[in-house]
Amino acid sequence: MENKGSKIEKDLRIEKIKISDVATYKENVEINDLRKINFFYGSNGTGKTTISKIIASPNNYKNCEVKWRSDIKLKTLVYNDDFVRNYFYQSENFPGIYTMGEGAKDIEEEIKKKKDELDKIKEELINLNETIENKEKEKTQIQDNFNEVCWQSLYLKYQQNFTEVFKGYRNNKKNFADKILLEYKTNHAAVKDYGELLKEYNIIYNQTLNKLDEITKIEDTLINDVKLIEVDKILSTSIIGKENVDIGKLIHKLQNHDWVREGKNYLENSFIESEQKYICPFCQQRVDKDFKHKLEEYFDETYENQIKNLESLNDRYTGVKKALEEYYQKLSTIQNNQYFNEKKQETEEKFRLLFQIMSTNIEKLKEKKDKPSIVIELESILEILYEINEIFDGINREIHNHNNLIKNRKTEQERLESEIWHFFCNEISQYIDTYKTNTSNAEKALNSIEGKIEINDQKQVDINTDISTLEKKIKSIKPTVEVINKLLDHFGFKGFRLEALDDDKHYKIVREDGSPAKENLSEGERNFIIFLYFYNLIQGVLDPAENINDDKIVVFDDPVSSLDSDVLFIVSTLIKKLLKDIRDNNSNIKQAFILTHNVYFFKEVSYISSRKTYNKRKDTIYYIIRKKDNISGIVAYEENPIKSSYQLLWEEIKRKDVDKVCIQNAMRRIIEFYFKLLANLDEETLINNFENEEDKKICRSLVSWVNVGSHEIFDDINYSPNFEEIEKYKKVFQKIFEHTKQIEHFNMMMGIEKPVS
Structure with missing residues (x-):
């Protein structure tokens, strides 16, 4: 059946063959840019038959690969030593080749319509498979891009800081990205910032760190004492003598209480025993005991008690300052405490301000002591003391967490790692969401296309079943017998012929008198008849249930071995006709491989035209196979490289x-x-x-x-x-x-x- 110009005819074929570690192909060899017609020339032993065997059974060669266009495999027929052995030597008779009989024009017309319908489906399948391939590439690119984002934004950025967390993911971008996706889906750990995570990491994974002692805070008793001192009424009391004493009015009038009080002290030390008089420290006049008594009456017990309270208050405040200075001194002896060190400068500034205020307050108390009648107010240090203790509360919380981390290191490592992975996921959450959306869209498209492919695959099965049913009505093995016998007779092979057995399923080779001829055929006769058998097999099928019109490729591996020049020419002519039909899209054979070591046959079968430019064709390519140091290599040529x-x-x-x-x-x-x-x-x-x-x-x-x-x-x-x-x-x-x-x-x-x- 003819089917010219169909796109499906042009597209389906082998497009690449990879050969490695088999026979003399010790190094990787790729045969690229395969075309409809592929000629291979090489001496015996260079590796031609290896190529034919790989095409016939690629699964038998684990390091080799046959790449089909659009991943659609066609039926493959290979003529090589294996074919000769299987069909000539290992069975007594040839299996019958079923071809179309005559007188079934209507059925053939119906088969042709079915075949045209099948070709359209195959063409659609090619397009769908190409779309799937593009979508798979798109999906792969989405994955590669996401892998790179994870690697650049997370691994390279944080690998030095979270070394232990990255164990198992350092050399594989895909595995690392998969881990991120898994954590994004399942991780519900607490969200922490980078600084906090890094601090905990450095504790948990630092095996040399030990437990720390908490910082002793400023005692509450000391703070309470300060609180009482700062509100003591004596500070706001003007300490003076009795106003109802004679001299009291004068002292109040002159407001010289503190001056008189100081003079009284000097007066007590100036008593003249012989005169029973005192010398006034101010005017140096003699005064009697009565004046001194008036002074003592003015500065009575109440006054003295207030003075004592003031002095006690002064001593207490000085004591508080000394206690805080000693406390501060102890703080300076703290070593190897990173949390304290982090707040050390802030703490020192607080204490510097504290001692500065206290020094000012002590000066005020001293002035009050010297001049009890004045009123003073101390600047409060309570807020600073509270702030210092708050700083130490924070430090102690850090120390407490630190000690717990060390105490429960293994459990804390697991918790922390989960939190770090959660942090990573949050860091690139927008990229993860984009990746998941793009991947989901690609997978939906792939599922849709695969559904269409499944429908078309079923259509193919149904149509092939219909074609097979139609062909069974007109298939027969007898036309093949007639064709082969006519060729044998035409080319002078008179001594034997092919005969169909009574079971209408097999052939036997017989002499003119009907006696068996298979066992005593010459090598040339044997090779010629087995070639004719293969050549007709290309046009038919061995099983009547198969479709004769299935697309296929054919391989000829040294088909002219032991043939004389006349038969070689016949074989060349038959193959050339087949190649012409392939080039003209006038055949269900989509691709042909011809491999030989015979220069004459190569020149005959590859000859197209005497015009040099015509011999360079897009549908044909030539290969030379050479072996050097027992290693085979293949070189491609656009033009026929074999002259003679x-x-x-x-x-x-x-x-x-x-x-x-x-x-x-x-x-x-x-x-x-x-x-x-x-x-x-x-x-x-x-x-x-x-x-x-x-x-x-x-x-x-x-x-x-x-x-x-x-x-x-x-x-x-x-x-x-x-x-x-x-x-x-x-x-x-x-x-x-x-x-x-x-x-x-x-x-x-x-x-x-x-x-x-």
């Missing part, structure tokens, strides 16, 4: 990376072919033209094949060059052409232009 076997030998010599064994054999075969053709090589004369013994030895190793033949074993010639000697071989090789006056031929084949004279 003779040219190919010269191409080997031109290569810079030529294998040491290959160059030796290539040189020998060139000399054998060229000089046998000319028949004018005198081996001994040629060898004697070389003066250097080593050059003579190289020359002898190269020309010996001319006389004895290239397919014999030479026990006496075992000279094989190493890498350093390859250049010597090339020089001797060139000298051979110089000494035989054939240097023009050498220059032509090597592409050396004659210098302009």
Whole structure:
């Protein structure tokens, strides 16, 4: 059936083959840019059959991969040694090949409609699979972007500060991002700021830290004493004598109570015993005892008691100051307490202000003591004392937490780590929400597309079932017998033919008289009939339940082995027709691989046109397989690189990376072919033209094949060059052409232009 121009026809095929660690493919090899028609040329043992086996059964090669376009695999038919062995040697008869019979035009027309419908579904599936691939890439990019955000914003930012928390996530961005997502979903720890977390972390994970003693606060008794001193009424009392004493009126009038009180003290020390008089400390006049008595009466017991209260108050305040100074001194001895040290400057400033105020207050008390009649007011220090104790309360809370952390280190580590992960999640919560939204959208799109694919897959199954049911009505194995026998007869193979068995399921090979012929076929006859069998299998199916029109790819691995030139030409012609149908989209074969070591067959089957430009096609590519040091490699060419076997030998010599064994054999075969053709090589004369013994030895190793033949074993010639000697071989090789006056031929084949004279 023809189906030209369909997009599905162009798209479905193998687009890449990866080969590694199998046979002579010791190093990774990727065959990219595969096209509809793919030619592979390589000598025996270079690795052609390995490629055909990988295409046939990729699952058998764990380090290799066959990549299908849009991940849609097609039926694959491979002609190689395995196929010959399975179908010719391991069973007595050939399984029958079912193809379409004649006389079923209406059914064929209905099948064609079904096939067209199936192609549309396949095309839609390709588009859906491409959309899925793009969505998967989008989803992967979303994940990669999120991984990078987590890594840059959290890991790189905090790795030095929270080293222990990052254990297990240091070398894998994906694992780290997954941990963040898990914590975001399940973590309900308390929210703390970075500084608080870091402080706790440095405690919990610092194994050298010990418990700390709490700071002793300023005692309440001392504070209460200050409170009482500051409100003592004596401070606001003007301490004076009795006003109803004679001299009291004068003292009150003059307001010189403190001056008189001070004079009284001097008066008591100026008594003259002989005169029973006192000397006034102010006017130096004699005064009698009665004046002194009046002074004592003025400064009575009440006055003296008030003075004593004032002095006591002064002593108490001085005592408080001394106690606070001693307390402050003890604070200065505290060491290795980070929480106290953090507040040390603030505490020192409080105490500096405290002592400054107290010193001022002591001066006021001293003045009051000297002048009891004045009224004073002390500046309060209570607020400062309370503030100091509040600072120490805060410090002690920190110390308490510190000690608890050390006491319950393991439990606290688990708690803290949970809080740190929660902190991380909060740090990038907006990115997490964006990631979850974008991922959810991508997954919804993927689910929708996958649903459509599932529907189309079921449609494919249903249509294939319909096609299979229709084909069963007109499928038969007999048309294949007729086609193969007609070809055998047409090409002169008269001694045997194919015959369908009575079960209408198998073929046997028979002679003209009907006797079995399989066991005594020549190698060439065997290879030709098995090739014809495979060629017809491409057009049919082995199981009548299968669809004949299923899309497929075919692989030919050295199909002309042991065939003479006439049959080789026949095989080439049949394959070329198949390739033309593929190029013209006139076949359900979507891709072909041709692998061979036969230069003549390669040239025949790959020939398209004598016009050079026409041989470079977008639907065709060429590969050369070479083996160096028992390691295979593959090089791709847009144009056919094989001109002839003779040219190919010269191409080997031109290569810079030529294998040491290959160059030796290539040189020998060139000399054998060229000089046998000319028949004018005198081996001994040629060898004697070389003066250097080593050059003579190289020359002898190269020309010996001319006389004895290239397919014999030479026990006496075992000279094989190493890498350093390859250049010597090339020089001797060139000298051979110089000494035989054939240097023009050498220059032509090597592409050396004659210098302009």
